[in-house]
Amino acid sequence: MRKFLMNNTRESIDKKIRINGIKFSTELVQINLLNGSFPQDSRPLFFQLLAQDHINIPFILISGMGEKNIGSCCVAAEDFHRTKKVVAGETKLKEKLEFIQGVGALSIFPHHSNLKLLGVSFYLLSKAHLPLYGMASSISSLTFITDYSLLDEAVTTLLEYMVLPPNHAPFRPEIHVIQKKR
Amino acid sequence: METIAVYWEPKPKIYGFREVVDLSLLSIEVKPEKMAQWGLWFLELANHDIGFHLSITKYSNRQELRLYILLEKLWADSVLSHIDKRIDLESEKDFHLTSPVELISFQGPHFGDRYGIAHTAFKALDDQGIPILVAACSGAAVYIVLPEKKLQEARPLLAEAFEVP
Numbered sequence: 001m002r003k004f005l006m007n008n009t010r011e012s013i014d015k016k017i018r019i020n021g022i023k024f025s026t027e028l029v030q031i032n033l034l035n036g037s038f039p040q041d042s043r044p045l046f047f048q049l050l051a052q053d054h055i056n057i058p059f060i061l062i063s064g065m066g067e068k069n070i071g072s073c074c075v076a077a078e079d080f081h082r083t084k085k086v087v088a089g090e091t092k093l094k095e096k097l098e099f100i101q102g103v104g105a106l107s108i109f110p111h112h113s114n115l116k117l118l119g120v121s122f123y124l125l126s127k128a129h130l131p132l133y134g135m136a137s138s139i140s141s142l143t144f145i146t147d148y149s150l151l152d153e154a155v156t157t158l159l160e161y162m163v164l165p166p167n168h169a170p171f172r173p174e175i176h177v178i179q180k181k182r
Numbered sequence: 183m184e185t186i187a188v189y190w191e192p193k194p195k196i197y198g199f200r201e202v203v204d205l206s207l208l209s210i211e212v213k214p215e216k217m218a219q220w221g222l223w224f225l226e227l228a229n230h231d232i233g234f235h236l237s238i239t240k241y242s243n244r245q246e247l248r249l250y251i252l253l254e255k256l257w258a259d260s261v262l263s264h265i266d267k268r269i270d271l272e273s274e275k276d277f278h279l280t281s282p283v284e285l286i287s288f289q290g291p292h293f294g295d296r297y298g299i300a301h302t303a304f305k306a307l308d309d310q311g312i313p314i315l316v317a318a319c320s321g322a323a324v325y326i327v328l329p330e331k332k333l334q335e336a337r338p339l340l341a342e343a344f345e346v347p
Contacts, residue, residue: 030241043304044301044308050297051297051301051302054297054298056295057297057319058294058295059319059320060300060320061238061316061318062316062317062318063240063248063250063314063315063316064313065280065316067248068242069241069242069243069248071240072240073300107321113233113234113235114228114234115227115228115234115251116224118221118224118237119221119222119223119224119227119228120221122217122220122221123217124221125217126214126215126217126218127218131214132214132239132247134241135238135239136239136318136320136325137234137237138321138323139321139323141320142237143320143321
């Protein structure tokens with residue numbers, strides 16, 4: 001069985017998958033919203049508090065299906081202390097938040113809504129023992145959350161079976177958008 | 183060199199809604215050491231041209247991840263049958279299918295770089311008691327998976343919260 005799978009995989013990924021790009025985030029902090037005594041109505045409170053304090057959340061996953069972790073999100077590392085301060089005043093929030101510092105997002109595109117890029121990414125990242133704290137698809141990209149210090153290693157791992165267009169390299173965001181009232 | 187763009191609008195604009203019904207939501211509990219194996223199974227499914235509308239992996243703890251795949255309902259049986267042959271009985275209890283479910287998604291300018299977008303979307307639904315099965319905000323896109331028949335209630339609420347062309 002294992003041999004069959006390995007052969008099958010080699011056939012599937014013998015030909016490198018052509019991708020159009022890889023994008024890194026800046027350093028982020030992941031916040032996990034834990035269940036248990038954390039009531040569902042505290043999730044809106046959490047997002048309300050961050051919005052009121054103008055804290056952007058570039059990556060969010062939530063679920064209402066009764067799991068231990070009802071949501072995860074990431075904020076910029078520079079917003080970490082502000083976020084902690086904002087939730088510190090809310091007793092029903094602060095006990096149920098778990099912070100993972102020093103994470104980063106790696107986005108690969110395009111996925112073409114096909115499971116191939118996802119399957120290869122899971123296979124390679126897991127084989128390389130790279131931690132995975134979250135993943136979500138978007139219109140064209142797959143975004144993986146791993147340790148910020150391991151983003152370059154993650155790209156090297158993925159490029160074993162993926163190929164970028166000539167003269168392309170992973171890029172970091174260069175434009176910083178700020179919302180301000182006129 | 184860093185470029186700073188300053189942006190403000192009283193009500194966030196979106197480019198329109200994308201709505202899909204008759205979907206199935208697979209929810210799978212995965213141990214990190216089994217991720218490579220699931221990757222191989224997804225490759226097998228990809229060879230059968232099975233695609234997804236949304237895929238999410240949510241962190242539970244260091245020993246556990248929760249994987250969601252949103253796909254066309256008509257593919258659910260073949261995916262279940264394919265995976266059933268591969269997972270052991272112990273894993274089976276951690277494998278759930280919710281069907282049918284519905285998806286509403288949208289995107290807007292600089293979403294992902296702006297505060298308050300998720301709050302605006304979730305508040306619109308939470309205030310009216312619309313349950314969210316799963317949701318993801320990644321890049322400039324917002325995806326919300328709803329139980330059957332809830333899309334028709336959710337759409338006007340989101341249309342009120344955002345400026346829709």
